[in-house]
Amino acid sequence: MIRTEELLLNVGPQHPSTHGVFRIIVKLDGEVITEATPVMGYLHRGTEKLAENLNFTQIIPYTDRMDYVSAMTNNYVLCHAVEKMMGLEIPERAEFLRLIVMELQRVASHLVWWGTYLLDIGALSPFLYAFSDRERVLGLFNELCGARLTYNYMRVGGVKWDAPEGWIDRVKTFVKDMHFRLDEYHNLVSGNEIFLSRVKGIGKYDAETAISYGLSGANLRCTGVQWDLRKAEPYSLYDRFQFDVPVGKNGDCYDRYLIRIAELEQSLRILEQALEQFPGDGDTMGKVPRAIRPPAGEIYVRIESPRGEIGCHIVSKGKAEPYRLKFRRPSFVNLQILPKLLVGESMTNLVTILGGIDIVLGEVDC
Amino acid sequence: MSEENKRDDRSAENKPPESETSAQPPTEAGAEAPVEQTKEEVTEPPSEGDAPVPERRKETDEEKAARRKATLEAREAAKAAAALAAAEAAKGGSSASAQPAGESAQGATEAPAAAAAGGSSASEGDAPVRRKETDEEKAARRKAALEAREAAKAAAAQAAAQGGAPAGAAGVGEGAGADAPPPKPPSPSQPRLDRVAAMLRELVAEDAVEEAYINEANDHLPTLVIKNERWGQAARLLRDHAELACAYLRNVSGVDYETHMEVVYYPWNMNAREGYCIKVRTDRESPSVASVTPIWETANWNEREIYDLLGVDFPGHPDLRRIMMPDDWVGHPLRKDYVPLDPEV
Numbered sequence: 001m002i003r004t005e006e007l008l009l010n011v012g013p014q015h016p017s018t019h020g021v022f023r024i025i026v027k028l029d030g031e032v033i034t035e036a037t038p039v040m041g042y043l044h045r046g047t048e049k050l051a052e053n054l055n056f057t058q059i060i061p062y063t064d065r066m067d068y069v070s071a072m073t074n075n076y077v078l079c080h081a082v083e084k085m086m087g088l089e090i091p092e093r094a095e096f097l098r099l100i101v102m103e104l105q106r107v108a109s110h111l112v113w114w115g116t117y118l119l120d121i122g123a124l125s126p127f128l129y130a131f132s133d134r135e136r137v138l139g140l141f142n143e144l145c146g147a148r149l150t151y152n153y154m155r156v157g158g159v160k161w162d163a164p165e166g167w168i169d170r171v172k173t174f175v176k177d178m179h180f181r182l183d184e185y186h187n188l189v190s191g192n193e194i195f196l197s198r199v200k201g202i203g204k205y206d207a208e209t210a211i212s213y214g215l216s217g218a219n220l221r222c223t224g225v226q227w228d229l230r231k232a233e234p235y236s237l238y239d240r241f242q243f244d245v246p247v248g249k250n251g252d253c254y255d256r257y258l259i260r261i262a263e264l265e266q267s268l269r270i271l272e273q274a275l276e277q278f279p280g281d282g283d284t285m286g287k288v289p290r291a292i293r294p295p296a297g298e299i300y301v302r303i304e305s306p307r308g309e310i311g312c313h314i315v316s317k318g319k320a321e322p323y324r325l326k327f328r329r330p331s332f333v334n335l336q337i338l339p340k341l342l343v344g345e346s347m348t349n350l351v352t353i354l355g356g357i358d359i360v361l362g363e364v365d366c
Numbered sequence: 367m368s369e370e371n372k373r374d375d376r377s378a379e380n381k382p383p384e385s386e387t388s389a390q391p392p393t394e395a396g397a398e399a400p401v402e403q404t405k406e407e408v409t410e411p412p413s414e415g416d417a418p419v420p421e422r423r424k425e426t427d428e429e430k431a432a433r434r435k436a437t438l439e440a441r442e443a444a445k446a447a448a449a450l451a452a453a454e455a456a457k458g459g460s461s462a463s464a465q466p467a468g469e470s471a472q473g474a475t476e477a478p479a480a481a482a483a484g485g486s487s488a489s490e491g492d493a494p495v496r497r498k499e500t501d502e503e504k505a506a507r508r509k510a511a512l513e514a515r516e517a518a519k520a521a522a523a524q525a526a527a528q529g530g531a532p533a534g535a536a537g538v539g540e541g542a543g544a545d546a547p548p549p550k551p552p553s554p555s556q557p558r559l560d561r562v563a564a565m566l567r568e569l570v571a572e573d574a575v576e577e578a579y580i581n582e583a584n585d586h587l588p589t590l591v592i593k594n595e596r597w598g599q600a601a602r603l604l605r606d607h608a609e610l611a612c613a614y615l616r617n618v619s620g621v622d623y624e625t626h627m628e629v630v631y632y633p634w635n636m637n638a639r640e641g642y643c644i645k646v647r648t649d650r651e652s653p654s655v656a657s658v659t660p661i662w663e664t665a666n667w668n669e670r671e672i673y674d675l676l677g678v679d680f681p682g683h684p685d686l687r688r689i690m691m692p693d694d695w696v697g698h699p700l701r702k703d704y705v706p707l708d709p710e711v
Contacts, residue, residue: 044690048675049699085583211613211636214664225636232639299584300617300632300643313619313630324700326619336667365690 004030009347013042017120017351020361024338024354028347036342036350038335043365048325055320056082056156056292064150066327067363069112072098072105072141073305075154077327080235081301081312082156085294093282094158099236100171100274101141101153103267107178108137109306110260110267113358117257118189120355121198126189133181136174143167157288168278175271182264190261199253203341203353206251213337216330217308218263219357222248222255229304236303241273253356260358263306293320307331307358329366331359553580559588562610562642566592569607570599581643589643597646598656598682604633604642605661611635612642615662620672622702627653627678633662648678657682675700 012023021042027035047066051059056078063074076098083090090098115130138148145153145161153160189195207223220227228245230238246262248255296318302311308330315324334357341353553559563578577591592600604612612633619630627648634641646655657680658665669680670689677698680686688695696707 041688041690041692046699087583208613212663214615214662227636232636295583297583298581298630298643300587301584302616309616311617313617315621324619324621326617328617332667333664336663 006034011350013039017354018361019116019355019359020364022354022359022361022364024350026342026347026350031346031348033342033345033347033350036339038338040335040361040364043361045366047366048327051322051325053321056294056322059322059325060154061150061152063327064152065362066329066366067305067307067310067331067360068149069360070105070109070306071149071151072101072153073303073310075151076102076236077301077303077305077310077312079154079156080303081299081314082292082294084301085297085299085314085316086156086289086292088157088286088288090158090286091283093162093279094284094286095237096274096278097159097163097284098154099238100271100278101144101151102236103271103274104137104140104171106267106306107264107271108134110264111137113260113306114185114264117355117358118195120351121195123189123195126185129181129185129188133178136177140167140171140174143170155285155288156292158283158285160284162284168275171271172275175268175275178264178268182261182268186261190258196254198352199257199356201250202253202345202349203356204250204252205337205341209337209340210251213340214333215308215337216334217304217306217358218256218259219308219334219337221245221259223251224249229302229309233302235301237274238270240277241270243270253352256356256358291320293318294322302328305330307360307363308334327366329363331357331361331363332366335359335364553582553586555580555586555588558640559590562588563590565607565610566590566596566600566603569603571596574600576647584643587641587643589645591645591647594646594648594655598658600644601631601633601656601658601661604644611637614641615658615664616641618665618668618672620676620678620700622650622676622700624650624702626650627676629655629672629678631658631665653678655680657686659683674698677701 007028009026009028010023011026012018013021018024023039023042025037025039026033045065047062050062054062060075060078063078064071066074082088111130111134115127115134118126141151141153142148143164144167145151147153205223207225210220210223210225216227224247226232226245226247229235230243231245243266244262246259246266248259294314294316296316298313298315300311300313302309304310309328310330311328313324313326313328314322317323338354338357342350345353559578559580563575566574571593574593574596575590576593579589581587581589604610612635614634614636616632616634617630618632621628621630627650629646629648631644631646632641633644648655653676655678657669659669659680660682666684667689669678669683670686672678673680673683673686674688674690675698687693691699697704699706
């Protein structure tokens, strides 16, 4: 007769598979998880509080540090919110540059996810491939704004730097190459027997649950809900381009994987069109008052980041600093479903499920 | 004093963040070059044109006090004038009657300037010539003028509204005359707002809706302030009613307004691609708003975050603990009156 007893296991905050300083306390009955309690806040810097004493231009670098794998979309959501409040017009060239960097960012971000997710599951080489390709995107960003991760690229009214000479052509080359690479990756991983047995049917939930938990991005679309803000509530120039919103039907880790791979292809598709239509010349900054003071009022804007709906809620009292600035961070909201998904799963699936949600701790803790 | 400093530091606070200052090519200068803001200058009445004293001297305490008093008096006078104008406008009862209000407002803006100048010169006594205004004085005067004008504007708007003038004219108290802009077309969201407000009144409680308006800047988003005690029921209606069907809660924010706290919800109907902004107010001393975690799971961590950072209690929440700050943290950092327990932290 084997005697069993409940085991309390602490995972993180320093553990490679938590993708940052995330901690989860699990109760185990043998190999099976009976309860999971996430603990957060290790990376809480009080961005929202700091913002109350900064003017809007000064807040932009802080947004870089929220979701640091996708800083461009964070830049955009803040600038977009302020611009909307002030009713500013953005020059077309600036808006094109923004859209191009946001889609490049989506590619880079999904590559990081793809590489690290497979690393979590036990495949090392995809990680190396993914990071070498992502490096090309970071190189392009570096050329554009002098930074590899924290770009501080966008401004209220436009972008800080115009594209250097030949940059658009280099992006075109990258997009062309990336198509081939994606096919390669697809062949390498997507049909792999071991991979499939690790992800198929794991971490399943239905559309109703996903909506109730407020999930967004691939986490929502994997259940068949067609909800991509680029299509559902178009912003920027997304209504000018042809692209599809890939959706799954099983709501498991495998569908989330397939959706992100398909989204990479769609991003390349958007990029091709945007690069083709890129205006030859024009301003990169619109007419912006010297002092950026949104009129008193309130606004909530949202865009589709690689992780889902990133929102920015500004309460302004007509000053240069926001009275209150709140970010709706997709990682934070998406992560809520984790304890529910883990109950009844084995310990090995913890890593698969957590990785499948795709979180960035800078954004969870904010 | 601090307020005056703030205004004068305007140019300083507009400096771009440090990281930007490095490696800027000269071609960029046009975009963010420090062009002096002229808007503030416009509010200044014509210059005094007095003989300038060669060097600026520091104000004495008495002068300061006198000036402060003068400003205060000027402000009062302006307010009184505005109120008078408002009363007149209300009597007139037409949009054209906004004219006297506007005029008196303009008069009011000049009053404090004169009073302030008078105040300071009176206190000088031993100074033979009128000296040039110091920066502080200027700022104070500017502020007084601004406030007076704002008061007049508000009064005029109110008067216009009372007189049954079109809402469009209300916003332009200053200089609004016979050629008032035509009334704004009704918001495309107005029917939706009316409908949801009527439903809440009918199906939840007669007093459930405290305020209902359209947030035009935010894509004409229908915004409702729900009575605190009715929020639980109202939330259920928003989610479960077949017509509203707001199954998705996009965002929850907490805002400290210093006079009260507010929790802001954005429930959404994904099929119809439309939603609402719902606000629930609570007092600051013992803030409490019914938890909606049993209705929308999304609210769970969001409410914990608001509890942690703003101290709002959410009765009905399954697990209301701090989420960002350590468990033994003292205070709620996002509150406007927050003082860290340990200043070193």
